[in-house]
Amino acid sequence: MRKFLAERGVIIMKENRTIDSVPTAYGAPLGVGAQVLVIVKNTERQVSIGVKFEQAETTTRIGSAAFVDSDELDEFLGAFNFISTSATHMAHDVRDYTEVTYSTRDDVTIGFYQDGQKQQAFVKLGAGSPLMFFRVEALQSIRGAVVKALVHLDERRKAWDSQ
Secondary structure, X not given: OHHHXXXXXXXXXXXXXXXXXXXXXXOOOEEXXXXXXXXXXXXXXXXXXXXXXXXXXXXXXXXXXXXXEHHHHHHHHHHHHHHHHHHHHHOOOOEEEEEEEEEOOOOEEEEEEXXXXXXXXXXXXXXOOOEEEEOOOHHHHHHHHHHHHHXXXXXXXXXXXXX
C-alpha cells in the first residue's frame, strides 16, 4: 500500500473499518482494521486491500501504524498458527531465552519469547516502533481479527471491482 500512497497526480480513496481492539499488557491496545485503497490515474483504477495495525499515541508512547498487504495475508495467518502452536509446545519446558518471530515485507513482526517458563507475546509495527507485549493467548485474538478483516476486505473488493 505504501507505494500507492506515495504517488502524486492520482486520485486516492481510502476506506477504513475498525475490526477489533486487542488489549496489550502495557499501554494502548492494538487496533486491527481493514483498509481498501483505490487509486485512479487517467482511466486506470487499481484496488489494493490490506490489514492495518495501529497503536494510539499515549503520554508515554508515540503512536504507530503498519499495513500487511493482501498478498502476504495467507502467510501471515499461517505464521500466527505456527507461533501459537510453538508456544503451546514449549510452555511446559524450562528454556534458555528463546524467541519465535515472523516479519512481513514492511517489518510488521509478531512472535513470542520464553525465558525459563515465562512466555510473552509481542507485536512490532515496523523497524522504529516499540514492542507491544501481550499474553500469548492474545495471538489468537489478533489472528481472529485479521480473519474478520479479510472477510470484510473480500466483500469490499468485490464491490469496488464491480463499479
